[in-house]
Amino acid sequence: MISLKLIILKFFILIKLINSLPSEFNVIGPFPIGEREEGLDSLKAYGGIFEIPIGDDTMYPSELGTNGVVGWEKVQSTSGGYLSIDWSDIVDWSFLQQTWGWSIWLWYGYAIGSFNVENSGSYIINCSGTRQYFIQSTTTTNTNNQIFEFSGDFYGYGTGQQLIHLNQSTTYNLIVRMQSSVRLSQSPNSQFSCSLTPIQNNQYITVLNSETLISDLINGELATPFATITIFNNGIYSNDNNDKNNNIIDLINVTVNNNTQSIIDVKLLNNSNLNILAGQKMSLPLEITIGSQINCPFNLTLNIESNGEIIGETVIEFNCTEWGNPYLYTFLDYDNTVQYAIAIPPTESCSDSEGETICGVMLATHGAGVEASSPFWMNAIPPQQSLWIILPTGRRSWGYDWESSSRLNVMSSIDYLVNNLPGVPNQLKSQYQVNGEKILFVGHSCGGHGCVSLLSRFGDMAIGGMCAAGFVKLQFYVFYNTRPGFSYIDPSLQGLLMASIAENDNDLYTSNIVGIPLMVRYGENDTNVNPWHSRRIARMVDEQSNQLSSVTISEVPNSGHWFDGILNDQYVLNWYNQLTESSLFSQPPIPKVITVTSHNPSSSGSRANIKILQTINPSRVAKIQIVQINNEQGELVWILSTQNVRRFGFQSTPIRTQGLPISVTIDGQPFTTEFLPTTHFARLDKWLPDWNTTTDTTWTQTERSPLTSGPIRQIFEKPFTIIYGTNSTNIDLFQWGSVFISNFYNTYGRGSPNILADIDFVEPEICSSNDNYILLGNSFQNLVTSKYQSLLPVVFNWDNSFSVGPSSPYSYPGTGILFLAPNPCGQGLILVVAGYDDQGFNNALHSIPQRSGVLVPDFMVVGNDIWKGAGGIISTGFWDPNWFVSLDSSYFGFTPF
Template sequence: MPGYGYVSEEQRGVVLLSDDAVIPQVINDRLVTAFASVTITNANVTGQEILPIHTADSQGPRGDESGWIQVVSARATCSEGIQIKIVLPVHFSIKLAPGQTYPVPLNLSIEGDNAPKSMRIHLDLADLGNTKRWTVSTGEYELERREWGSAYKITFLDYDHSVHYAMAFPPEGNCEQWPEKRCPVVLALHGAGVEASSSYWTESYRRQKNAWVLFPTGRTPWGYDWHGPSFWNIESALDALRLRPGVPDDLVNSVGVNRERLIYAGHSNGGQGAWWLLSHYPDRALAGLPAAGYVKIQFYIPYFMRIGDAYADPLLRGILESAISEHDIDLYASNMAGIPILARTGGSDDNVPPVHSRRLIRMVNEWSRKTTAANLSEIPNQGHWFAGVVDDDVMQSFVDTSLQNASTQGLSLPALPSAFSLSTLNPASSGSKGGIRILQLQVPFRLGTIRVHRQNDQWILNTTNVRRFGFVADDRQEGLQRWSVDGTNFDKPPVVSGKSYLKGEDGIWKVADDMLWISEERHFSTYGPAIHIFDQPFIIVIPSTITERTITYRKMAQHLATSWYLFGRGGTQIVRDVDVLDGIAAQYNMLVLGGPEDNMFTKKRQPGLESMVKFLPGGGFQIDKRVYVDQGTGILFLAPSPTRTRMGLFIAGTDADGLLRAAWTVPFRTGLQVPDYIVLGEEYGDPSTGWTAGDGAPFGGAGTKGAGGVLAAGYWSNHWDFDARCGYLK
């Protein structure tokens, strides 16, 4: 790069986290997949850095970026002298703030069947505050050899541009019996703390004759309970598997992948994940094999013990709990009717007691109106894990039967019951049932249902709290000629592409002929709650103006970037407010730090935010008619991007303590109850640590109060404004 000096053999404060590399494997001397990743930390932290001013796409050095580094390029070497080419597979400059950790994505290429035994990776780095350039090098990474027929690793670029992997177990036979020679996939979801590549996990499932077995990571061994980022990781893994990486040339046309015909399986947290997929995305399920899965996090971890609930209005508690209730499997049990399910549990399991599996089986059978629709295999005197828990002869026989039933219909989905119900709390995290998908609720985060009665060539639909829905292609709609919804009759088959059905103010349903509503109203990509900000690639937007709160914003940005790496093994970029143009806002979700007095992007967006939050002179804010100006008050809230295709999560406060309270509340982990918006008072938690404990306020008497310190919380309407039906103002 012109203008840069060069410093060799010098780390310059950069730490390589060698144990966190993702390295592809080799089959027949050929890389299975091209993607790799090495993780680095910019340890240039003195505690006094001025928050940098830079643009995400700038290429040259800037004197006001002290301590920041940029990944300029990457190279690889090996002892055999084989040429390995590496490119950075992203369309932006990878820059790390002081203190930031980033998993650097790499795209490898080696000509021919000539993969080396090992390699070193060299990252060329630049100091953005001066003209220095230098290189850091890894140790030797082995390129592990695998034989075709064993479980092997596929690496891929996930939705946030970070590299992840999944393990794939190819079919023993081929896929020629299936349409288009594409095999179904058994999704095997691991439990909490389990590494997907561990042999004890991949060897727990048998190789299937005519199906792939896929072992995704969910992004980390702990993941997101297979929701949110973990779910999108599954989707990316399926996309990668569909390319048939690692398949020998003579087999590549006979072992295709059908990513829409799945058997959901897993153990413990993964068993819960299998239940979650069955209940949220039923129209992809051939069958379900959840083992030792729990009903929902509130049953697995006793939420009723939280002291903050003792100080909170019951209405507020309900709104907060609804932020995680979209993952309540029992609430979604209606969606599983008609799907073959065999749940497995140990009769003496003291980790996830059998009552979890019993409860869900009972509820599925209730909705199916058949006592044997779903079945439970409970093994006496066995605990949480035992030999064969996920794959003994009973479980394998169920898989064989499910695939045999599917083969008689050419991989068609299980038959629909004569009557079924589709339920959701959030269209952002649920799919279709019977080819029907709820697109909007009348009142967000209140339960929406569509009950369907099938009578010959007619379907009769009745709805509760549904504003808009649509149809997707489904072979089981064959023969459907007439249908009605809430008494409105349609005497022709439903439209399955590009259109939806909208309930008018008069209660009459009509066809919505186009997709323009997505540019005006909330939809599946812009529904909350706050944790859904991480379902798309995101950036952190910081103020460019230097103020007394600059150091606070720097610490917030470092904390948020590090949290995404820690909990999701993801990478994000920190950019300044004046560099966020509409093109960037259309591509990324954003964490926006600061109100309009500090952050120019917030100031630019201020007119479009006032239907939700009004920022007041002096640092306060207002929701509806309620004003919040007290010291130590923080707010975070979702708002649409200028193009309304993405979202921003705005984080602000009346002072530095309020800012920190809001920053600590960003929900980087599952189970955190943060709706579309939340206002936090000084009794909520310690701004310096985020802990909800303390010595007590003069008139409070019990220290910081968690939920009892929440001043407002709720969900915006479909038109992005305050809605008293799903909001709480203390």
């Protein structure tokens, strides 16, 4: 028997190891940075943080410092691995804020502290409050000054686990890149917290219990069968049957522990032939079947297996509720990961006396940092009489500002509820059917931004909107124009970069809201999202409606960003009721004159039954103005005028009480109205508006369509596989890059791509739009890149140089490229990341836009000046509809110095 003293001794040794990180730091900063500005690091002008002396008296330029300089400070923290700082002792923030507002609070800096470990071995390090940190060995050995880079868990989701091997005889520096977030802290403050935990023998995996998802039990039955558990490969697993890499965990299975009731069956949804690399996180999608009703409370113990061997276990605790209460349901999202939403059933039956479905959806998007399942948000809106309320997550509480992956998550949550009625008792399903194309969009703060975004891009699904305290677009909320990197570039390049996120500019899409009932609501004293934002949206919709008050403005006196009743007082409840009563059987009518707007067909649905399918110039907005008239026979005719539209079509739904036109005139050419998906309209000459009807449905195989219209961020909007090259002198770099992308996506988007070596890739027998690939390495380093070279709009050469469009080959040290290409059937995407050398690959890897608001078009060439932010971009731009360089929408810079 193990003695109590030994147990206590081991416990205190473990605690000591966990707290072995430094509590004293040398800190340098603050240096200015812009919102979502990637790569910027002014210290690189003087050698960089790994080369400059630590803790000396040198002063470095910064417009945030007195006399325009800042230097090192020594700071003692309250605990190991933790630091909080706001620089108020050296920066007069209130004075700077008078001119620049809260955007001036954006800064970055570095904190450096040294530490040792008592035992050599593998460790899990986890840092929250930072996006990037490093561990540097400083002891003079053969691996002197070896530097390991890690991604942090900036928002404190509990998902920042990273793997490192540390030696007892080595002294290490923990180097944390500190960076403020005005949206997160509402102040100049930034803080991080790191922990270091030893991996015990035979501890093959770590289960991230906070990431477990399971639907609620409603009256003893699961609302939905989908569940997920997230595991982290601790890097010590050894399998003699795996001769490729003994640290890879493969042939995974999940089974029910023998101690659990036999009425439960668990099945791993994905192919069990998954590879989980050392240091990689993987969320495993499960299907759970329960044979009979469960008595609550109830826990389920699961075994995680690899090659038939149990390598870990976890316990799932079920939440129990009764029908009629808000409940959590899970579903498979667009990338086949398991996500969740909250459903609040209507208070009355959804069928009228004639059996017609009369219930629509209230879609309520939460603010940044708000968890959809929090009691605060679930109680923000009371149950509605004839509306199902859906509270989506957007993938995470911070998500993607209800853009990109968050937008797709919203649509998946609606589709699953509409088609499956999860959680509704079987005997009641016929009474609670729901029409998913009658949506009342509601949201607050970032969710208010999402409310306007969804309303203006999916207007044909809307019965109205009540958007509270939302910002117009991110660059109006936290200014982009103070970015240091923008000071290095000319206006044409800046314009192209901003075009890469213009599809998320709500003001650009306000014409689509014309004719849709909208209320904007806010407190008159809102200092978080200034009332200016809501007023801007209201003014633009009013102007384009040619009405003084088409938008209802509710400006609540003496109130701030959030106040009791903002989404649920009697005034706004009356608004909800008015909209639902007036839209029981039809959508709002199409205005006599309206302009349909889309900057990117991939992120826009239809408006006025028109769907824009393709643009002429991919960096510019497309518009179709509709003027409704009646011909001499009294028949409805539409006069259409287009701008930058190459293909569009009519959708037969939603059904309009006033009907749709029997004929249309497009830029002066008459046509009979025909409908998607069999027929659409196309003008294939860039300069002549020569329109034709076409029944060609194969064009998406060779041209860019909504499935492939980019920009690079679209690679994450379908299931994707990361494939790294093995024909390289530094396979480890490509493997590390694969884990870097995968873990970043898991941390911030709850996603889980599979990672393969190129030699293990087997092309699917049938190509589909769901086959997206991220290829690491050029066509001479990666067999899959070579296989698909004919599809790529970039040419690679044997010396690792590469050419784009009219440019000469890029063959400069530190030069890298990332670009989109079509997959083999043309309906999915490939992202290639490569470099002239290792540093070039690393520069390109760190330019991948894995967060909302990051400025990257369809291709980008970067160099060693990437520390200047946008100033390090050599070339960038968009592909045209046929996957060639669009010279009108591209920038080719000078040769790097």
